Amino acid sequence: MRRIIRLPGSRARARQDLQAEVSFHLEGRIEELVAQGMSRRDAEQEALRRFGDRARVESEVERIDTATLRRARWQERSGDALLSMRYALRGLARRPLYAGAIVLTLALGIGANAAVFSVVHAVLLRPFAVPAMDRLAVVRNDFPLMGLRNAGLSALEALDLFERKDLFSTATALSGEGTTITIGTEPTRTVGSATIGAFFGVFGVRAILGRFYQPSDSEVGRTPVVVLSHRLWVQLSGDSAIIGRMLVINEQPHEIIGVVPQDFMYPRSALYWRPMVLDSLKLNQEQSRGTLTTSFVGRMREGMTVDRLQRELRALAERWHQQYSRRAYERGGHTMLATAFVEYQAGQLRPMVIALFIAVLLVLLLACANVAGLQLVRAAGRARELAVRAALGAGRGAIARQLFVESALLTLAGAAGGVALGRLGLTWLTHLEVAQFPALAGLTLNGTVLAFTAVIATATGIAIGIAPGFRAARVDVNDALRSSGRGASAGAGRHRLLRASVVVQNALTLLLLIGAGLTLRSLDRLLRVDPGFEPDHVVSFTMSLPPKRYTNGEQRRAFFNALQERLAAVPGVASVGFALGTPFTGSAGSTRYNLPGVQQRSGEPERHANQAFVFGDFFRTMGIPIMRGRGFSDADFSSGTQTIVVDETLVRQSFGDADPIGAAIEHGPPGMIIGVAKSVKLNDLAEDAHPLVYHNYAARAGYIGALTAVVRSSLPTEQVLRAARTAVSDLDPALPLANGASLSERVSESVSVRRLVAYVLGGFGVLSLVLALLGIYAVMSHVVADRTREIGIRSALGAQGGQIMRMVLGEGLLLSLVGLVIGVAAFAGARRVVEGLLFGVGSLDAVTLASAVVLLGAATLVACYVPASRAVRVDPSITLKGE
Amino acid sequence: MADDLDLMRGTLDLFVLKTLSWKPMHGLAVLRWIETVTRSELQVEEGALYPALHRMEQKGWLSAEWGVTENNRRAKFYRLTARGRKQLVSHLSIWERYVSAASLVLSAESRT
Numbered sequence: 001m002r003r004i005i006r007l008p009g010s011r012a013r014a015r016q017d018l019q020a021e022v023s024f025h026l027e028g029r030i031e032e033l034v035a036q037g038m039s040r041r042d043a044e045q046e047a048l049r050r051f052g053d054r055a056r057v058e059s060e061v062e063r064i065d066t067a068t069l070r071r072a073r074w075q076e077r078s079g080d081a082l083l084s085m086r087y088a089l090r091g092l093a094r095r096p097l098y099a100g101a102i103v104l105t106l107a108l109g110i111g112a113n114a115a116v117f118s119v120v121h122a123v124l125l126r127p128f129a130v131p132a133m134d135r136l137a138v139v140r141n142d143f144p145l146m147g148l149r150n151a152g153l154s155a156l157e158a159l160d161l162f163e164r165k166d167l168f169s170t171a172t173a174l175s176g177e178g179t180t181i182t183i184g185t186e187p188t189r190t191v192g193s194a195t196i197g198a199f200f201g202v203f204g205v206r207a208i209l210g211r212f213y214q215p216s217d218s219e220v221g222r223t224p225v226v227v228l229s230h231r232l233w234v235q236l237s238g239d240s241a242i243i244g245r246m247l248v249i250n251e252q253p254h255e256i257i258g259v260v261p262q263d264f265m266y267p268r269s270a271l272y273w274r275p276m277v278l279d280s281l282k283l284n285q286e287q288s289r290g291t292l293t294t295s296f297v298g299r300m301r302e303g304m305t306v307d308r309l310q311r312e313l314r315a316l317a318e319r320w321h322q323q324y325s326r327r328a329y330e331r332g333g334h335t336m337l338a339t340a341f342v343e344y345q346a347g348q349l350r351p352m353v354i355a356l357f358i359a360v361l362l363v364l365l366l367a368c369a370n371v372a373g374l375q376l377v378r379a380a381g382r383a384r385e386l387a388v389r390a391a392l393g394a395g396r397g398a399i400a401r402q403l404f405v406e407s408a409l410l411t412l413a414g415a416a417g418g419v420a421l422g423r424l425g426l427t428w429l430t431h432l433e434v435a436q437f438p439a440l441a442g443l444t445l446n447g448t449v450l451a452f453t454a455v456i457a458t459a460t461g462i463a464i465g466i467a468p469g470f471r472a473a474r475v476d477v478n479d480a481l482r483s484s485g486r487g488a489s490a491g492a493g494r495h496r497l498l499r500a501s502v503v504v505q506n507a508l509t510l511l512l513l514i515g516a517g518l519t520l521r522s523l524d525r526l527l528r529v530d531p532g533f534e535p536d537h538v539v540s541f542t543m544s545l546p547p548k549r550y551t552n553g554e555q556r557r558a559f560f561n562a563l564q565e566r567l568a569a570v571p572g573v574a575s576v577g578f579a580l581g582t583p584f585t586g587s588a589g590s591t592r593y594n595l596p597g598v599q600q601r602s603g604e605p606e607r608h609a610n611q612a613f614v615f616g617d618f619f620r621t622m623g624i625p626i627m628r629g630r631g632f633s634d635a636d637f638s639s640g641t642q643t644i645v646v647d648e649t650l651v652r653q654s655f656g657d658a659d660p661i662g663a664a665i666e667h668g669p670p671g672m673i674i675g676v677a678k679s680v681k682l683n684d685l686a687e688d689a690h691p692l693v694y695h696n697y698a699a700r701a702g703y704i705g706a707l708t709a710v711v712r713s714s715l716p717t718e719q720v721l722r723a724a725r726t727a728v729s730d731l732d733p734a735l736p737l738a739n740g741a742s743l744s745e746r747v748s749e750s751v752s753v754r755r756l757v758a759y760v761l762g763g764f765g766v767l768s769l770v771l772a773l774l775g776i777y778a779v780m781s782h783v784v785a786d787r788t789r790e791i792g793i794r795s796a797l798g799a800q801g802g803q804i805m806r807m808v809l810g811e812g813l814l815l816s817l818v819g820l821v822i823g824v825a826a827f828a829g830a831r832r833v834v835e836g837l838l839f840g841v842g843s844l845d846a847v848t849l850a851s852a853v854v855l856l857g858a859a860t861l862v863a864c865y866v867p868a869s870r871a872v873r874v875d876p877s878i879t880l881k882g883e
Numbered sequence: 884m885a886d887d888l889d890l891m892r893g894t895l896d897l898f899v900l901k902t903l904s905w906k907p908m909h910g911l912a913v914l915r916w917i918e919t920v921t922r923s924e925l926q927v928e929e930g931a932l933y934p935a936l937h938r939m940e941q942k943g944w945l946s947a948e949w950g951v952t953e954n955n956r957r958a959k960f961y962r963l964t965a966r967g968r969k970q971l972v973s974h975l976s977i978w979e980r981y982v983s984a985a986s987l988v989l990s991a992e993s994r995t
Contacts, residue, residue: 017949021910021959022933028911052930060934068941 014065018058026051088405095378099410101774102374106414106461109367110453111421112767113360116760117449118422119429120356130266131204132299136341137168137309139296143606144333152292155196155278157320161296162197167312171298172197175276176267178586178706180544180736182248183236189542189738190232191269192249194276200227202299203266209233210243210258213275217257224274226254230262232271249274251546293589297341309338351836352757358833359515359764364453366508366768370775371414371461373501375407377782380498404462411461415454422450429760495786498779499815506819507826509772510856514827516758516765517848518834518841523758525840526751532680533583534623535743537712539720540585542738543728544706553701557615557637559731560697560707564616566727573713573720577618578697581611582708583682584746585739588612593693594666595654604653609667609691610682613700613707614645619677621712629661629675632696640698642671648679650691667693684750686839710743717742757837769859776863780812784867788874796876805868812864813857820853895927895935897978900944900963900971907962909952910936936961944970 026047033043048054092099130136139161141151153161158173174195180187200212207227217225226247233242246253254274276294300309313336321334386399422445550556560578567576581588590610600607618624619631627648636643644665651660663673679689697704711720721740728735748755784791791804831843841848902913910932917927939945944967950960963971 017959018933020957024909024956024958025911025929025933027956050929052928054930057930057933061937064934064937064941068937071941 011066011069014069015062018061018065022051022054022058084402084405085409087402088409091382091402091406092409095381098374098378098778101778102371102378102410102461103414103417105367105370105374105771105774106411106457107417107421108767108771109364109370110415110418110450110457111423111425112764113364113453114418114422114445114450115425115429116356116360116764117453118426118445119756119760120353121449130264133342134340135300136202137298137300137306138339138341138344139298139313140337140339141292142333142335142337143608144335152294153296154291155276155294158196158294158296160320161298164312164316165301167301167304167309168298169301170198170201171296172199172202173276173294173296174199174267174273175294176270178542178544178738179250180546180738181272182251187734187736189544189736190271192226192272192274193267193270195273196276196278196294199273200260202297203264205260205264207258208261209240210256212258217275224252224254224277225257226272226274227258227260228256229260229265229271229273233259247272250544251548306338306340313338351833352753355515355519355834355837356757356760359512359761362508362512363764363768364456366505366512366771368457368461369501369504369508370771371411371457373498373505373775373779375461376498376501377778379403380782380786407462408458411458414461415458418454418457419445419450429756495783498783502776502779502812502815503819503822505772505775506816506856506860507823509768510820510823510852511827512761512768513765513852513855514823514848515834516761517852518843518845519754519758519761519837521841521845521848522837522839523751523754526685526754527748529681529685529840531583531685531747532624532678535584535747537714538621538623538710538743539713539717539724539740540582540708540710540743540746541721541724541740542585542706542708543735544738545735547705549732550705553640553698556701556705557640557698560615561637562731563709563727566730567709567711567724570713570715570723570727572715573711573723575617575621575712577621577710578615578707579618579694579710580613580697580704580707581682582710583622583680584743584750585708587683590690591668593650593691596664596666598654598658598663601654601656607654607691609646609650609693611667611693611695613695613697613704615697615707618694618710619645621710622680623712624680625678627676627678628659629673631675631677632694636674636696637698640701641696642669642699643674643696644671645675645677645694646673647677647692647694649689650693651676653691665693667695669699671695671699685747708739717745754837754839769855772856773859773863776812776816776860777866780808780864780867781870783811784808784871787871791871791874792876795874801872804872804874808868808871809861809864812860812868816857816860820856824849824853893974894978895931896939897971897974898925898927899932899935899939900967900974903945903961903963904968904971907948907960909950909958909960911958913961939967943967 026044029047029050030040030043033046034040038046051057139153141153141157143151152175153173155173155175158171161168162171172195174193177192177194179190179192181190181192182188200207205212208230210227212227213225216222226249228236228242228247236242236247237245242256242259245256247256248254249272260273300306317334317336389399426445545556545559550559564576564578567573588611590608592606592608594607614632615637619626626645628651629645631645632643644667646660646665654660655663660673660676665671665673677692677694680692681687682690682692697707709724711724713720715723717740721737724740725737728737794807795804828844835843898917899913902908902916905916908916913936914927914929914932917925936945936947940947940961944964945961946964947959947961949957952958
């Protein structure tokens, strides 16, 4: 039997085959039957009858055959693909350094981006999940003439706004509180939130356990209730038995009625929420209208926009000015401001967020430009190989496919590396800053970001990978094979894309370096700001005396006196003081002041000052010098007179050159100025100066039970705090200390966001420099190698080594220069972006710009040095002989 | 002719595999072989044969090639593959177990 091999390659052929097969069968049967004596016609019929329904059989077999064909084709294709991949890997392995550089660049670009994006997203953008967040609006009071911006609302004002159902479908106001809660037997200082209105309704939160409070929970006679944050719940018990148990807050039992979900954190630091206790007596006082202690957030009703809300609020403010007495709204230029909640949250961080986003984009672009350059170099080096393949009959499609697979492999490897690096980077970043930003704990890479950057970088890599393939296929094969160099194109237009890529990389790197330089300098300037006091060697902690056990001023003063004695007796402690309103440990609020004997000067801003209440050796401990007059004395503290120390800012604003000592001042109740202290920064090193008035705590001990203690000593912080805890518990075992920290830590905390931004941008600057170095080196190496013949000729014609070196270096520097110029121009045009970040540094800061240029120029020189020296070593005799 | 015995699909596969274990044949030859060996006791439904052959080819039990018969006609020849041979062995053992189990049922004395 002879065999004829014929594989069906298509459905049509398969059908043909089948017909032939069946026909053969039938013919065979017919012959048999005829041989047995039947007539041809009868035989045909009989054969068909025995065969069965021919059409049905054929269609069934066809079905089977189609399935077989499909499977065979698929196997063939996957076999092809595997083969392509093997070829691709071999192709990559021939120039492993370039391949490695591409993968590394992509990984760095993608990874850095993903990590930073995730952090920015978590910290600055969406700190917690709330449905339809864009319907929420924040309302604030604004007294521009007094320099009082971004102020809260008073409870009374909030209540008035609640009534405006035409503006808000639901609304709430909340006030942060520092309280002492008792967990088991341990009293601990915590931060919570007291709310009025429909707090949970506004944020659309659902309780994961229990329920939230309603107005009926606040009725007289009922046990006060509290809702726990997820964190506190886990700390307390983590199980459902928590509902109904009591939580003691400021020595008052509250019934735990509910727990919020893990991702709800507003305000971020609040461990619990409870209904605000509104003392109706106090409320009715006119003064209460001016006590701006709550933050108002409302869910705008359907159809309401922030702009319309703003207009309505302005009108409402006017009506209030008419209705209510002058004390609350007089002068100050009062108005109410409405802002979208999301915008408000991002707030002053907005310029930082924008800057970080742009930096991230620049790094990505840089990585892409870098990869493009490297791909072009790789491709140029293979023009010959590809020409040979084309000569051997490889179709354009096949070559393109191989290049595509190579590029795909590279970029996928880069993306995978990016994920790994991104995770690493994220871990590093979160470790750095998690203390400042609890939202960073347990943060994982943001999926969308990762996908986005991976897609962009990958697409670029692949696109650049295929282009050379098309170019190569068009090349005259003979030409490419004959030429001694490796270039596929000829003449001056050579390397144009490569040069462009170098220029682009330089420009982008310069931008990133400038950005990094400016923010780092700003950080440095900020940290050098004189806070007005000496934070080193000072430890602070807070105590809150429960009103039940410390019912009047004498008891409180007695406590603080005793505590001061004990602490001062500890060896190593130099001095001890107390205050409400200590710099960088929370504010004591602000209010207007009057100077009965002193006329308002022309150009003087509204008389409004921050307040602080001082006890003990506060000024000396803090290192705040008294410039004129005296500080508080023991006599002041024991007699409780309304003596007042003002700061230089107030004197400068209201007194000018006149002597303030002995003047009467009304900052709240009337008192007399006995001294002038140097101005201090209260909350932020970058803040503008605002008058500060120090009061004698002893005069107000009846109203104030919480003070921050400051201790100056040569001892380490932990030791001081231990001594303090001992001293406090000796006096009162049930009284906890809170917020124990060194003051210098506090000050540094206040710049934490800026620092994060500066470090990230600094990191990007370094990254971009490394990438640029790599990129320039690769390109220049290639350019030199390409021009070996030309260099050989020059050398043979008498060019010295130095001249050749200068030629190569010169070319590299020229490209750099063009890039730098473009970069500087771009920066100058876009500098507004950075301005919001800067402190004490102009956006066109000469030092920064110059350093960035010099740094980049030096890097270029370094990157070009090796290729240049290689060029010098080219032996003219070898190159002239040809290949 | 004897009564036609209906053959189930699985057993058809088994018979074809066994038949082809002797040597490669085309479809008509397989039929004739079975007829000859069983002395026409078994009549295979001819229409069922070709789907069975193609199916087994798809599964890799058979390989098919176009060849030329002694009469110089073009025909599609099927041969048993190594996998097909393994299938044959396992099918056979299943068949034997089935048959012995069936005979146990059929020869059992009824218990009352």
